[in-house]
Amino acid sequence: MRKQGFSALSLIWRGLSQHQSWQQQWRKPEPKKRYDAVIVGGGGHGLGAAYYLASEHGLSNIAVLEKGWIGGGNTGRNTTIIRSNYLFNESAALYDHSVKLWENLSQVLNYNVMFSQRGVMMLAHTVHDIQVIKRHVHANRCNGVDNEWLEPEQAKAFCPPLNLSRDIRYPVLGAALQRRGGTARHDAVAWGYARAADALGVDIIENCEVTGIRRGPSGAVEGVETTRGYIQSAKVGVSAAGHTSVVMRMTGVEVPLESFPLQALVSEPVKPIFPCVVMSNTIHAYISQSDKGELVIGAGTDAYNSYTQRGALHINMHTLDAICELFPEFRRLRMLRNWGGIVDVTPDRSPIIAKTKVPGLYVNCGWGTGGFKATPGSAHLFAFTIARDEPHPINAPFTIERFHDGDLIDEAAAAAVAH
Amino acid sequence: MLLIPCPYCGERPEVEFTHGGEAHLTRPSPPAEVDADTWTKFLYMRNNAKGVYAERWRHARGCGKFFNALRDTTTDHFIAVYKSGEARPQ
Numbered sequence: 001m002r003k004q005g006f007s008a009l010s011l012i013w014r015g016l017s018q019h020q021s022w023q024q025q026w027r028k029p030e031p032k033k034r035y036d037a038v039i040v041g042g043g044g045h046g047l048g049a050a051y052y053l054a055s056e057h058g059l060s061n062i063a064v065l066e067k068g069w070i071g072g073g074n075t076g077r078n079t080t081i082i083r084s085n086y087l088f089n090e091s092a093a094l095y096d097h098s099v100k101l102w103e104n105l106s107q108v109l110n111y112n113v114m115f116s117q118r119g120v121m122m123l124a125h126t127v128h129d130i131q132v133i134k135r136h137v138h139a140n141r142c143n144g145v146d147n148e149w150l151e152p153e154q155a156k157a158f159c160p161p162l163n164l165s166r167d168i169r170y171p172v173l174g175a176a177l178q179r180r181g182g183t184a185r186h187d188a189v190a191w192g193y194a195r196a197a198d199a200l201g202v203d204i205i206e207n208c209e210v211t212g213i214r215r216g217p218s219g220a221v222e223g224v225e226t227t228r229g230y231i232q233s234a235k236v237g238v239s240a241a242g243h244t245s246v247v248m249r250m251t252g253v254e255v256p257l258e259s260f261p262l263q264a265l266v267s268e269p270v271k272p273i274f275p276c277v278v279m280s281n282t283i284h285a286y287i288s289q290s291d292k293g294e295l296v297i298g299a300g301t302d303a304y305n306s307y308t309q310r311g312a313l314h315i316n317m318h319t320l321d322a323i324c325e326l327f328p329e330f331r332r333l334r335m336l337r338n339w340g341g342i343v344d345v346t347p348d349r350s351p352i353i354a355k356t357k358v359p360g361l362y363v364n365c366g367w368g369t370g371g372f373k374a375t376p377g378s379a380h381l382f383a384f385t386i387a388r389d390e391p392h393p394i395n396a397p398f399t400i401e402r403f404h405d406g407d408l409i410d411e412a413a414a415a416a417v418a419h
Numbered sequence: 420m421l422l423i424p425c426p427y428c429g430e431r432p433e434v435e436f437t438h439g440g441e442a443h444l445t446r447p448s449p450p451a452e453v454d455a456d457t458w459t460k461f462l463y464m465r466n467n468a469k470g471v472y473a474e475r476w477r478h479a480r481g482c483g484k485f486f487n488a489l490r491d492t493t494t495d496h497f498i499a500v501y502k503s504g505e506a507r508p509q
Contacts, residue, residue: 245467256463259492303438304421306492307469312420314434347463403463404455 003199006110025191026070026198031205031228035063037386038224038233040210040247042066044075044186045364045371046239047193047204048379049386051109054200056380057387062202063233065226067209067243071190074241077309077341078372079264079286079298081277083120083181085140085147090397090409091350092143097394098377099180105376111192113184114291120181121150121159123280123326125170133176140178150175159276161327168325170283183277183288183296189375213250213361221251221360237362237386242307242342244365253356255365256403257344260301261311262369265338267330269293278326285322294336297323301343301369310340343368348402350409353382353395362386363400426500427482439475441465442487443507469493473507 004010004023014021037053039046042064053059082102084095106113124130133149140147155175156162164172194204205228212225213236223232240247242259274289286298299319302311316338324331346352346366351374353364364382367374381395391399402408421433447453447461466472472492477485489498489508499508 243469246469254460254464256465258465258467259469303433303436304474304490304495305467305472306495308493308495312433314420404459 003110003195006112025195026204029203029205031063031065031208031226031231032061032203033230034061034232035203036061036233037235037237038062038231039064039237039239040224041073041238041240041243042070042190042194042204042206043073043239043241044189044193044375045241045367045378045382046237047190047197048375049237049239049364049382050202050204051193051197051200052380052383053387054197054202057383059387060201062197063231064197064202064204065208065210065224065231066204066206067227069206070194070204071187074341074343074371075190075375076187077264077339078186079288079296080183080186080290080372081120081181081279081286081288081298082115082184082373083178083277084145084373085120085122085136085176085178085181086411087136087139088409088411089143091411092140092145093394094351094377094381094398095374096143096145097380098374101376101380102184105184105189105192109192109196111188111195113188113192115182115184116291117180117182118288119158119177119179119276121155121276121278122176123155123172123278123282124174124176125172125280125282127173129282130174133174137176145178146180147176147178150177159274159278161274161329162278163326163328170280170325172326181277183290185291186372189372193379210247210250213247215251215358219358221358235360235362235386237364237382239364239382241365241367241371242344244344244363248363251356251358251361253358253361253363253400255352255363255400256347257366258305259307259342259344260304261306261308261340262301262343263299263311263315263338263340265297265299265316266290266294266336267297267333268336270295270333273329280322280326283322283325285319285326287323287327295330295333299338301345302340307342308340309342343371345369348408349411350398351378352398352400353378353385354391354399355385355389356400421495421497423476423488424497424500425476425478425481425484426486426502427484428478431478431481435478435480437477437479439477439485442473442475471498475503
């Protein structure tokens, strides 16, 4: 199906007819009886995987099954931060692969995902922080990932609202800055991938929950039972975020995941005041300003497992305490709304993008509190793994078996969200 | 914030408690004879139930005791609390 392209000219032209002549961005097809590959989960990672399967691996008979609606899960619930300053070689390669794809994503999809490399700054508040952050800076630079150490005055110059007072409980002693980091419009990422995948013939089936995974006598996957009937497929890729455990239980494959609520909140919109992304692991706050003007603030995970998509207020209050100390000018801002998403956390805080012991079953999960930044890279590598039935060298270390063999990729310090 | 019914102190706010993860996990023994599969299950695999889930809590800023609870993870309502060492209620 040929899509209307987006350009400045087309916006002006269709503006003349009150923007009434745009076609639907993706079809609402009825599920077919048989597909070559089925992706379970229509978030950014799942839609992206379908898009790359179609665009790079020549598969055209693909379905994405989404139990809710596109953009209604974690893709629309995160704080949109993008960075790749992870400590270990495996993670640096994985997340930087993603940043490189982000850099051209709007052009590739012909959809403005509003990727803005405004810089991500991580603050140090203690001597220990300085040592850990400098270690990250050096490790990143060895891996070809840009990151630099800033003294407090340099941090203030980069982010003028920052409070450098020495009398606050955790004064700012310095910061690491990844200039290639930034933000993107999260909904646009889901919509852009959905539109581009649909144009390549991918069926995006919303309100279709997977209720079972059927396997043949050899043990290989044969298809999925859904609320909209049985769908035959020899390849099933599970990309179901917080519900991955629920889906994987249907196959008998154990995954080392626990699902927690992770909350975020936004303020009332104000004029541009905040030029970058600031994160602090120690006092747990992260903040940026959206193009609409809202301050987007990320809180921590709740202590307990849950699937409720809501969390406790004291978690948000803890973050706001930190924000108000770092940026006292925000004390009188009102918070507009808050929400929660359910994130699937692995014991080592690194994801799993892998084949499973069941032939034809693939899983992309465990992104925990930091999956949005990885959307293009994760989708790209998952598509490779499904199409070739073997992992790409970048995602080869991110197996389920690493928990058996002890090859953990322990990124708890880089994950930045208090667990 | 959850109101958690401590079996020793009654209902208290969540901030008084720390979460102790999934309940009824038994450390395999003797360690030298345990194979890698069993260790993997004990250390890393969790049931992560959607629905009724047995978990440990510790009333850390109260009586200090550990106890177990059954909670529905789709609503966060507590179904039962019981003392450590007791069997999971049906």
